[in-house]
Amino acid sequence: MIEVEGLSHTYRTPDGRAVSALDNISLTVAEREFVALLGPSGCGKSTLLYLLGGFLPIERGVIRFNSTPITGPGPDRGIVFQHFALFPWKTVRGNVLYGLEKMGLPRADREARAREFIEMVGLSAFADSYPSQLSGGMKQRAAIARTLAVDPGTLLMDEPFGALDAQTRTQMQTELLRIWRRSPKAVVFVTHDVQEAVYLAERIIVMSARPGRIKAIVDAKFDREDPQLVRTQAFRDRVDEVWALVHDNTAEAR
Amino acid sequence: MARLSVLPFLALLIVWEAVARSGLFTAFVLPSASTVLLRIWADGATGELFIHLGVTLYRALVGFLIAAALGILLGLIITRVALVRWFFEPIISIGFPMPKIVFLPIVTLWLGFDDTLKITMVVVDAAFPVVTATIAGVAGVEKELTWSARSLGANERQMVREVLFPAALPQIMTGLQVALPVALIVCVVAEMLTGGKGLGGAMLGASRVADSPGIFAGIVEIAVAGYVLVQGMSAIRSKVLAWHPEALPPATV
Ligand SMILES: Nc1ncnc2c1ncn2[C@@H]1O[C@H](COP(=O)(O)OP(=O)(O)OP(=O)(O)O)[C@@H](O)[C@H]1O
Ligand SMILES: [Mg+2]
Numbered sequence: 001m002i003e004v005e006g007l008s009h010t011y012r013t014p015d016g017r018a019v020s021a022l023d024n025i026s027l028t029v030a031e032r033e034f035v036a037l038l039g040p041s042g043c044g045k046s047t048l049l050y051l052l053g054g055f056l057p058i059e060r061g062v063i064r065f066n067s068t069p070i071t072g073p074g075p076d077r078g079i080v081f082q083h084f085a086l087f088p089w090k091t092v093r094g095n096v097l098y099g100l101e102k103m104g105l106p107r108a109d110r111e112a113r114a115r116e117f118i119e120m121v122g123l124s125a126f127a128d129s130y131p132s133q134l135s136g137g138m139k140q141r142a143a144i145a146r147t148l149a150v151d152p153g154t155l156l157m158d159e160p161f162g163a164l165d166a167q168t169r170t171q172m173q174t175e176l177l178r179i180w181r182r183s184p185k186a187v188v189f190v191t192h193d194v195q196e197a198v199y200l201a202e203r204i205i206v207m208s209a210r211p212g213r214i215k216a217i218v219d220a221k222f223d224r225e226d227p228q229l230v231r232t233q234a235f236r237d238r239v240d241e242v243w244a245l246v247h248d249n250t251a252e253a254r
Numbered sequence: 255m256a257r258l259s260v261l262p263f264l265a266l267l268i269v270w271e272a273v274a275r276s277g278l279f280t281a282f283v284l285p286s287a288s289t290v291l292l293r294i295w296a297d298g299a300t301g302e303l304f305i306h307l308g309v310t311l312y313r314a315l316v317g318f319l320i321a322a323a324l325g326i327l328l329g330l331i332i333t334r335v336a337l338v339r340w341f342f343e344p345i346i347s348i349g350f351p352m353p354k355i356v357f358l359p360i361v362t363l364w365l366g367f368d369d370t371l372k373i374t375m376v377v378v379d380a381a382f383p384v385v386t387a388t389i390a391g392v393a394g395v396e397k398e399l400t401w402s403a404r405s406l407g408a409n410e411r412q413m414v415r416e417v418l419f420p421a422a423l424p425q426i427m428t429g430l431q432v433a434l435p436v437a438l439i440v441c442v443v444a445e446m447l448t449g450g451k452g453l454g455g456a457m458l459g460a461s462r463v464a465d466s467p468g469i470f471a472g473i474v475e476i477a478v479a480g481y482v483l484v485q486g487m488s489a490i491r492s493k494v495l496a497w498h499p500e501a502l503p504p505a506t507v
Contacts, residue, residue: 055401075407085398089420089497098416102407132499150406 002029002052002154002186007061008211009047020211021047025061027205027214032184036191036201036220038246044212045190046082049156052188053079065154075102078152080160082190084143086131092118092142093127099150117145120175122168136163144172148179155180155187161196173200177224194243198222199230206245216245258481282466290470297471302456307475310441310452313369314483317376318437322430325381329388329426330414346385354379355443362448372444372452379440380433387429391422424498427491434487438480453479 009022021044029035037045050056052063054073063070065077086095093114100110118127121141131139140163147155161169177200180187191197197204198220208215220238222229229235267287273279274286281289297303332339358375365371395418403417419426445454453476460468 050401053401053405055397055404073401073404075405077405079401079405081398081402083398085396085402087399087402087417087420088499089423098403098408099406102412130497132497146402146406 001031001066002188003062003064003067004028004052005062005064007048007051007058007063009044009051009056009059011047022051023211023213025212025214027217029186029188031186033203034180034187034189034201036189036197036204037207038191038194038197038204038242039207039212039215040209040246041192043207043209045207046158048212049079049158049188049190052154053077053156075099075150076152077154077156078147078150079156080140080143080147080158082158082162084131084139086139086143086146088131091128091130092123092134092145095131095142096146096149099146103150113149117149118142120148121145121172137165137168140164141168141172151183151185153185155185155189157187158190159192160189162192169196176200194246195230195239198235198239198242199224204242206242218242218245282464285467285470289467290474293467293471294474303475306451306453306456307479309369310438310445310454310476311479313372313445313452314376314437314441317373317441318380318434320373321377321380321433321437322384324377325384325429325433326388326419326426328381329385330392330418332385332389333392333418334410334414342385346382350382350386354382355440355447358444358447367448367450371448372441375444376437376440380437383432383436384426384429387425387432388422391425391429392418394425395421424495424500427495431484431487431491434483435480438476438483442476 004025004027007022007025008020011019011021013019025048027035037048039045047056051058052070054070054077058070087098090098096114096117097110100113105113115124115127118124121144123138123141123145126134126138126142131142134142140160144157144160147157161172164172173196176187187201189197189200191200202219202221204218204220205214206216206218207213218238218241220242222232222235222238226232270284270287274281274284274289294303328338328342332342355375357378358371361371361374365374399421400413400417403413408416441452442454445452446458447454449455449458453472457469457472460466460472
C-alpha cells in the first residue's frame with residue numbers, strides 16, 4: 001500500500017527560478033490496485049512518479065510504502081520511464097537481463113525469463129539489436145519488458161504506450177492486464193488517453209494544470225474480462241465524464 | 255576511419271628533393287629527401303632505429319596507460335565525492351592549461367634521467383585530458399539512466415561501474431584520443447631535453463655532432479609513429495563503441 005500525504009515539489013532551475021510542480025498531493029493506492037494518473041502536459045505526473053520511485057528528494061509531505069517512509073529507489077518499485085532510459089550500450093536482451101542479474105537468478109533462469117518477456121513485447125527478432133537501432137515504439141516495448149521481467153511489487157508507468165500504434169497499444173494493454181492478474185501488484189499508470197485510463201484502471205486520478213493538484217478521483221471498476229466492455233453504455237459514460245474533467249483542466253490552464 | 259591520401263606526401267618529397275638538389279641550400283642546412291630516407295633505411299638495417307623507436311613507444315605508451323587508468327578513476331571519483339571534487343577542481347583548472355614540462359628540471363633531480371622520469375612526465379601531462387573528459391562525460395549522463403539502474407537493483411558501486419562509466423565512454427574515448435598524441439609529444443620533448451636513448455635523445459645526439467640527416471630522419475620517424483598511434487586509437491574507438499550511433503569517429507587530422 002502506498003500512502004501519499006501533503007506532498008509538494010518545487011524544481012529550482014539553474015538560474016535560480018522556482019517552479020512549483022506539485023502542490024499538496026494526498027492519495028493512497030491499495031495493495032493490488034490499478035490506478036491511472038491523468039492530467040494536462042506539465043501538471044507534474046512524471047514528477048509524482050519520480051517521487052514515488054524515490055529518485056527525487058521529498059521536500060514537503062511524506063510517501064509511505066507499506067507504512068515505512070521511502071528513502072530512495074529500490075527494486076520493489078519498478079518504473080517505465082516516459083523516455084525509456086534504456087542502456088544504449090546493451091542490446092535489448094542485455095537490458096532485460098540487467099535487472100535479472102541483480103536479482104541473483106541462476107543463469108539459465110535469467111535467459112529463459114528474458115526470452116519470455118522479449119517475446120511478450122514482440123521483440124524476439126530484435127533481441128540482439130542495440131536501442132539506437134530500434135524505433136520509438138520498439139524502445140518503449142523493450143523498456144516495458146525490462147521492468148516487467150523483474151516482477152516488482154509496485155509498477156510505476158509513465159505513458160508506457162505513448163509511442164505505440166493503435167494495434168500494438170491494444171495488444172500491450174491486454175498483456176499488462178494479464179500480467180497484473182497473474183501477479184497482482186499496485187500499478188500507477190500515467191496516460192494522456194482517457195479511454196485507456198478507464199479501460200485499464202480501477203481508479204482514475206485527474207490532476208489540474210501547474211502546479212499539479214488532484215482535481216478529482218473517479219472510480220472505474222468494470223469487468224475487464226468482458227470483450228464487449230468498451231461498447232457498453234456505462235463504460236462510454238465514464239469515458240465522457242473523465243474526458244470532461246480533463247478537458248475542463250486544459251481550459252483552465254490557458 | 256579517415257583515409258590518408260599518399261599523393262600530397264609524394265609531392266612534398268619531390269619538392270623537397272628538387273629544392274635540396276637545386277643548390278639553393280647546402281646539404282648541411284637541408285639534406286635531400288633521398289639522403290634522409292636512405293639514412294632511415296640504414297638505421298633500420300643496423301637495428302638502431304628500432305631500439306630508439308621501441309624505447310620512445312614504451313615510455314609513451316606505458317605513461318599513456320597509467321594516465322588513462324588514473325585519469326578515468328580520478329574523474330569518476332571526482333564526480334561522486336564532494337570532498338575530492340573540492341580539492342581537485344581548482345588544481346585541474348590551473349594545471350590543465352599549464353605546460354607541465356616546467357616540472358622536468360625538478361623531477362630530474364628526484365628521479366634521475368631514466369625511463370621513470372620520462373614516464374612520469376607523460377603521466378602528468380596525459381592524465382589531464384582524460385580526467386576532464388571523464389568528468390564532462392559523467393555530467394552529461396541522463397539521470398533517468400542512473401535511476402533505471404538503481405530501481406533495477408544496482409548499488410552505488412555497480413551504478414558507477416556498470417552505468418556511469420559506459421554511458422560516459424564516448425567522451426572518455428575522446429579524452430584518450432587527445433591524451434595519446436600528448437603522451438608522444440611529452441615523451442619526445444623530455445628525451446630531447448635530457449638525452450639518452452629514444453627518438454628524442456637520438457635527435458639531440460645527432461644535433462650535437464651536427465648530423466643534419468640524422469635530425470631530419472628523427473623528424474620523419476616521429477611523424478610516422480604519431481600517425482600510426484592515432485590511427486590505432488581510432489580503430490580501438492570504433493571497436494569499443496560499436497553500439498554507439500556515431501557514424502564517424504571525431505576528426506583526427
Ligand atoms: N528538472 C526540472 N527543472 C525545472 N522544472 C522542471 C524540471 N522537470 C520538470 N519541471 C517542471 O515541472 C512541471 C511538471 O513536469 P512533469 O514532467 O512532471 O510534467 P508531466 O505531467 O509529466 O508532463 P507531460 O505530460 O508533458 O509528460 C513542468 O511545468 C516542468 O516545466
Ligand atoms: Mg511526463
